[in-house]
Amino acid sequence: MKYLSIIILCFTSLMLKAQMIEKAKKGPFLLTNATIHTITNGVIEGDVLIEGDRIKQIGKGLSKDQASIIDCTGKHIYPGMIDGGTKLGLSEISAVSLTNDYNELGDFTPHMEALTAVNPNSVNIPVTRTNGVTTVLAKPTGGLFPGRAALIDLFGYTPESMYAGFKGQILQYPSTGKRGRWDRRKDDEIKKDAEKAMKKLNDFWSKCKTYAAIDSASTASGGNIEQYNPQLEAMTGVVRKEEKLMIRVNKKEDILSAIKFVNKHSIDAVLVGVIDGWRVADSLVKYNIPVITGPILALPSRDSDRYDAAYTNAGKLHKAGVLVAIQTNETENVRNLPFNAAFAANYGMGVDAAMEAITINAAKVFGLEDELGSIEEGKRANLYVADGDPFETKTQISHLFIGGFMVPMENRHTLLNDEFLDRFPSNN
Amino acid sequence: MKYLLISLFVSLWFNAAIGQQDVLIKNGTLLTITDGVKEETDILLSNGKIKSIGKDLAAANARVIDAEGLFVMPGIVDAHSHIAIDAVNEATNPVTAEVFVGDAIDPYDIAMYRALAGGVTISHAMHGSANAIGGQCETLKHRWGELNPKSFVMEGAPRTIKFALGENPMRVHGEGKDIAPRTRMGIEQEFRRSFEGAKRYKQAWADHQSGKTKKPPAYSLRMQTLADILDGKIIIHCHSYRADEILMLMNVLSDFGVDKICFQHVNEGFKIAPELAEFGAHASVFSDWWAYKFEVYYSTAYNAAILTKNGVITSINSDDAGLIRHLYHEAAKTQRYGSLSDNEALRLITLNPAIQLGIDDRVGSLEVNKEADVAIFKNHPLSVYATPQMTIVDGVVRFDINEDMDDMRMEINPEAMLPAFYEQSEGHEDKCMQGVNSEHHHHAHSHHQH
Numbered sequence: 001m002k003y004l005s006i007i008i009l010c011f012t013s014l015m016l017k018a019q020m021i022e023k024a025k026k027g028p029f030l031l032t033n034a035t036i037h038t039i040t041n042g043v044i045e046g047d048v049l050i051e052g053d054r055i056k057q058i059g060k061g062l063s064k065d066q067a068s069i070i071d072c073t074g075k076h077i078y079p080g081m082i083d084g085g086t087k088l089g090l091s092e093i094s095a096v097s098l099t100n101d102y103n104e105l106g107d108f109t110p111h112m113e114a115l116t117a118v119n120p121n122s123v124n125i126p127v128t129r130t131n132g133v134t135t136v137l138a139k140p141t142g143g144l145f146p147g148r149a150a151l152i153d154l155f156g157y158t159p160e161s162m163y164a165g166f167k168g169q170i171l172q173y174p175s176t177g178k179r180g181r182w183d184r185r186k187d188d189e190i191k192k193d194a195e196k197a198m199k200k201l202n203d204f205w206s207k208c209k210t211y212a213a214i215d216s217a218s219t220a221s222g223g224n225i226e227q228y229n230p231q232l233e234a235m236t237g238v239v240r241k242e243e244k245l246m247i248r249v250n251k252k253e254d255i256l257s258a259i260k261f262v263n264k265h266s267i268d269a270v271l272v273g274v275i276d277g278w279r280v281a282d283s284l285v286k287y288n289i290p291v292i293t294g295p296i297l298a299l300p301s302r303d304s305d306r307y308d309a310a311y312t313n314a315g316k317l318h319k320a321g322v323l324v325a326i327q328t329n330e331t332e333n334v335r336n337l338p339f340n341a342a343f344a345a346n347y348g349m350g351v352d353a354a355m356e357a358i359t360i361n362a363a364k365v366f367g368l369e370d371e372l373g374s375i376e377e378g379k380r381a382n383l384y385v386a387d388g389d390p391f392e393t394k395t396q397i398s399h400l401f402i403g404g405f406m407v408p409m410e411n412r413h414t415l416l417n418d419e420f421l422d423r424f425p426s427n428n
Numbered sequence: 429m430k431y432l433l434i435s436l437f438v439s440l441w442f443n444a445a446i447g448q449q450d451v452l453i454k455n456g457t458l459l460t461i462t463d464g465v466k467e468e469t470d471i472l473l474s475n476g477k478i479k480s481i482g483k484d485l486a487a488a489n490a491r492v493i494d495a496e497g498l499f500v501m502p503g504i505v506d507a508h509s510h511i512a513i514d515a516v517n518e519a520t521n522p523v524t525a526e527v528f529v530g531d532a533i534d535p536y537d538i539a540m541y542r543a544l545a546g547g548v549t550i551s552h553a554m555h556g557s558a559n560a561i562g563g564q565c566e567t568l569k570h571r572w573g574e575l576n577p578k579s580f581v582m583e584g585a586p587r588t589i590k591f592a593l594g595e596n597p598m599r600v601h602g603e604g605k606d607i608a609p610r611t612r613m614g615i616e617q618e619f620r621r622s623f624e625g626a627k628r629y630k631q632a633w634a635d636h637q638s639g640k641t642k643k644p645p646a647y648s649l650r651m652q653t654l655a656d657i658l659d660g661k662i663i664i665h666c667h668s669y670r671a672d673e674i675l676m677l678m679n680v681l682s683d684f685g686v687d688k689i690c691f692q693h694v695n696e697g698f699k700i701a702p703e704l705a706e707f708g709a710h711a712s713v714f715s716d717w718w719a720y721k722f723e724v725y726y727s728t729a730y731n732a733a734i735l736t737k738n739g740v741i742t743s744i745n746s747d748d749a750g751l752i753r754h755l756y757h758e759a760a761k762t763q764r765y766g767s768l769s770d771n772e773a774l775r776l777i778t779l780n781p782a783i784q785l786g787i788d789d790r791v792g793s794l795e796v797n798k799e800a801d802v803a804i805f806k807n808h809p810l811s812v813y814a815t816p817q818m819t820i821v822d823g824v825v826r827f828d829i830n831e832d833m834d835d836m837r838m839e840i841n842p843e844a845m846l847p848a849f850y851e852q853s854e855g856h857e858d859k860c861m862q863g864v865n866s867e868h869h870h871h872a873h874s875h876h877q878h
Contacts, residue, residue, distance in 0.1 A: 087854075094855045095595075095721035124719060125811065131764075141854065177849035257525045275852070295852075299750045304836045304847045307545040307753065329854055332719035339757065342812040352769045391812050392761035411766065413718075418728035420698045 022408035024155060027051055029406060030064050031385065031399075034072035039079055039360050039372040048077055050381045052403035058377055060231030068406075070173065072385055078355075079374050080134025080382035080402065081390075082151075083337045085272055085327030086294035089118035089138050089152065089159075094331060103142035108204055111236040112171050114138045118159040123143040124332045126411035129154040131335040132390050133308035134382040134402045135164050135231060135362075135372060137292075137327070139246070142369045144201055146170050148234065148247060151366055153382065153403040164380075166366035168244040168270070169235065173258045174198045177251045177301070198257075205265065216240075230272075246292070250301065252276040259283050270365055272327065275301050277312050281320035290323035290365045295330070296340040308347055315348025316359065325362040326354075342391035378403075393405060430662035432677040450474045451823055452487050456495030456804065461502060461771065461779050461793035471500060474802035475744055476822035488873035495861055498817060499808055501774065502793050503549025503801030504755050506695045507712040507781035508665070508692050508745035510554060511539035511752060512570075512580065514663045516862040517556035522601050522609060522618050525589060525653035526562035529553050533577035538836060544827035547803030547816040550582065552785055554692075555862035557592035557667035558600040560609060560618035564589045564653065565665065567785050568821075569801075572826045574668045590659065591619075591666035592860070595723050616676050623684045626654035639659075641732075663688045663786055665712070667860055671699040678707045690784040692745070693858060695727040701738035709739040711814055713756035716765070732776060733766020735858040743781035747859050756809040756816075763810065773810055810830040 030050040036044050036058065047062040074120070092099035100246035101117035122234055126338035128136070139149035146165050156162035174197035176190060185193065186360060211232035211368030218225045225233075249258040250273040259280075262269040271277075272292045277284065284291060307356050318324045326344065328337050337358060365375030371380050384390075385399040399406045451473040458481065460467040463634030470485035471478060475701045510516050515532040518524045527694065533553070543551060547571055549858035555563035566586035593615055602610025609615040629652070657660050664681075666692045668674050679688060690710035691697060695718060696709045697704060703710060713735070718727035728734070735742040744759050746752035759777045762768040768776075791799050800823035819827040837847070 006877070091855075093722055093725055095717055095857065175851055177775075177851050179851050180853050181850060183850075250851060252846075273852075276849070286598075297741075297750070297752075297754065298852055299542070301850050303846050303854065306832065306834050306836070307542040330857060331718060336716070341758075341813060343754075346813045346815060393757065393810065393812050394763040396764070412726070413728040413730060416698065416726070416728035417734060417766070420701070420728075421730070423702065423735050425702060 002007045003346075004373060024405040025068070027404050027406070028056070028060060028064055028067040029382075029401070030067040030069045031072050031077060032062075032069060034075055034077045034385065036077045036375055037079075037355075038375040039356060040376060045105070048383070049374065050404050053381055055375060055379050055381050055383070057376055058375065061124060066366040070385070073382070074387070075398065076386050076388065076390075077383055078132065078385060078386065078390055079359045079372070081132050081337050081341075081358045082325070082373065083133055083136040083328055083330075083334050083358070084325040084362050084365065085139055085149075085292070085329050086136045087138065088124055088136050088154075088330040088333045088334050089122050090114060090140070092119065092122055092124070093333045102140045103146065104140070107143040107200065108231050109140075109143060109147050110145040111230040112140055113150070114140050114147055115150035115152070115159045115163060115167070116151055118214055119161060120156050120158060123412050124171060125154050127332070127413055128334040128395060129402065129407060130409050130411050130414070131338060132386065132400070133334055133337050133399050134384070134400070136334055137166075137366075139170055141170070141172065143205070144172055144174070144197065144295070145231075145235070146172065151156060151368075153402050155405055155407050165368050165371060168246050168366075169238050171201075171245055171247045173247050173249040173251075173254055173261075174201060175251060175254055177254070182312070184221060210240050212236040212239040226411050238267065243268060244268050245268055246270045246272050248272045249273040253277045255280050256283060259287055259289065262289065263287060273329075274317070275310065275313060277322070278309075278316035281317050281322060284317065285321045290325070290360075292325045292327050292365060292379055294327040294340055296326065296344045297336065311343050311347035314344035314354070315350070318349050318353050318357070323361055323364060324353075324357050325365045326357045338391050339393070345391060354391070398404065444720075448475070448823075450479075450490035451485050451493060451800070451806065451825070453491040453500055453802070454485075454491045454494045456500035458496050458645070458794055459499060459501040459774060459809070460795070461774060462795060463793075466507075468496075471794060472821065473802065473823040477799050478667055478794065478796050478798050478800050478847050481794060488709040493804070493818065495804055495845060497806075501547070501803050501805065501809055502778045502791065503651040503794060503796075503803050503819065503821065504547045504777045505743075505753060505781040505785070505787075506543070506548050506551040506746050507690065507743045507784045508554055508747045509543075509551035509752055510859050510862060511543060511749050512537040513566075515554045515589065516832075516860070517558040517864050519556070519558035519600050519864045522559050522597060522607070523561040523622050523650065524559050524563055525561050525622075525657075526649040527555070528566070529555050529563055530566035530581060533568070533573055533580055535577055535580065537866055539752070540570050541827070541836070542655045543752045544570050544572055544747065544819045544821075545816060545832070547756060547805065547819050548752055548811070548822045549803070549819060550782075550785075550787075550791060551752065551800040552588065552665070552781075554665065554737055554860070555590040556878045557590065557686065558864050560592060560597045560615050561622055561654070562590035562592055564662070568788065570819055570826060571821055571824070582787065584619075587656070587662040588665050589653070589662050590676070591664050593668040593677060594622040594667060594670060595721060596667065596858075596861055600861075612670075612673050612676065615673070616680060618678045620683075622654050623658060623680070624835060626651055626658050627684075627708065630655045630658065638784065644693055647654065651725065654773075658684060659688060660686065660688060661692065663784075664691050666691050667692050667858070669693055669695045675700060675703060678703065678709060682707075691745070693724075694726045695731065697740070698728060698731045698734040701735050701740055704735070705739040710743075710780075710783065711735050712745045712784055712878065714747070715744050715761040717856050717858075728861070729765040732762045733768050736762075736768060736772055736776075738859075741780050741783055742776060743783070743784055756805070757812060760810040760812065770808075770874070784821070
């Protein structure tokens, strides 16, 4: 009986511990005897020293005073995965409209800042990062210019502390496709709507150009622009090619049209979605336009397309020579980024290229290849430790580091598992 | 429009014509589900059944498929789907037990072929979740290429009916039409009122048949269907999320002596796994969908594993034309979230959904005399690198990756426009609300699909 109570006591204290939310820990950390998948310098065996927010040193037999040592024998270190497009932090429960902060009223709202509305305490964030996704683009949607997207690290107590160094404007290019199965517009109505949207886009663009020109002239003469306009002001960086424009476009004809638009206005562009990309890969290569494609785990967009059209698109683009990153376009299930990449890998892209797509290639697309996307000395310490191939469903991730912090592996899903797996009976 | 579809997507039907040929799958790794893993083993399919399993089988005139290095598993069964039907919700009354999804089978839905390309041979075509008591469902065999809607019906499969709890019926009737149910209290009373009515209806007919009353009672298909539920002739598949509403329905069913129930979605099933197990209720869940509406905010991807470890017969379903293509991957997620064994994980998409549909004596495992529904994979189906190679229904090859066409149109005219391009919807929602207020909803939130 005594033993029984001791057992119960141990069990209870375990349960209590599991219900405590752990805090992130500060380094330095020395990760020893790992297989290090650097991405940019091959696979090496050795140690990784994390100090401050940086990967301080990579090598064999490293040592460091006061470092917490994490034995990674038999384990693998990978750079954190980067999702090229999500609503993470901007939406908590999609069906509860007042928890959605990604779609401001109006077609032209480039002055909306996604970073402003990122909720650092979204329950979705820990669920995501514990699968090794350390960094995501949080982007607004809706209308033509829904706002400025921001790249965020998935740990921090304020949006500013999560900011990962890239912002870019979004353009949702006018579509000549159906909006969904429920879209009952006739072909000529769709065409008319798209033409109308295109005219709106062109009109707005010429206003942006004029505004930027007046703004430059005003600044040159030491003054401020007289008729301040927040929408047009927000577009000056894009007009001057100082800010990237991320153009969501999916259908073949629309992609070709968007490429023309980009060339005509000399825009620093990234195309996003690009579901029909494989049909026009040559044009993307010719004009050297990078792509953030996905989701990969998606249906083909035409009934006549091969069942695996969405699985194979990324691989086809990559093989054609396009710089490819991947997005889930998800909110609560951004954690499936590794599986999206894995399907791309399996359907023609290959494992290495798919891993690059969600690490170093994404960093390149965002102009952060010196900061993120690989295990290199001096880079931001965003990385995780896994017991195998992180694409494989079975693999478990044991440690996670974001900005040099060791971030706990708990999230709502693990906590509910801890509480309910061996639940006490309710009736006795 | 319909004719256009017919001309576009009639393909592979010629396979059916040669379907009676025996099929001998040689040297595969057999994932039998009920009898372990058998390496380098043959399986012979004849007359739509599994004729034998063993080493060095031979059969004259059989089509021989070399499965060396490949994995052979029973056809995947999806216990919750809305593909291959062109009506989902009869959202006109909180109780519509009289309607029948089997009246709306669409042989030309390309989603069926795509499901086959994911190894899925059977789907449970369900009524939507607009009503507390929805319509009767149909268990379909993916005999893609057949033209008669009736040829997709799995003959002899038990009758099933859709029930629904929580937000959807509350939204459609309470909020949308200002009639009960508007709350989870109101939903309980829909069931109690319906079953009490069915009890009296049964009694009235019994009285008439025994000669106690002369005039026959008015026939009602709705009441008769409800009476059949009371008589245990129909398996209930109930859309549900929250623990409280699930406990409510089990209480109601206990009061009326009904015990055949499979809860669908059942995101909070993990909270009451012992109660579900005690009742003998089944659970058919998403691998990881959550947080798309408030009633799934307190979810865990460990749900399937917790239910399984507590002894609840559990399956993983798709409810979605996209997900149905990779149920093998969805099942594999229970190894990341809950560390289920290979066989436990595979059971979630084979034998367990078959049990939930009452067809486990016919499909769901590789056993002699079971129906010849087989999926062949390159790489283990629980590996993220698994690729379905061939899917066989009743001994007929309905998907073959080597025969798969780049363009699914029957006639391809290079001058013609490509078929309609559909922009992708963003975000998830259970697809049980199809056909309900879609226009209104999509104008309000163009990013959701219902």
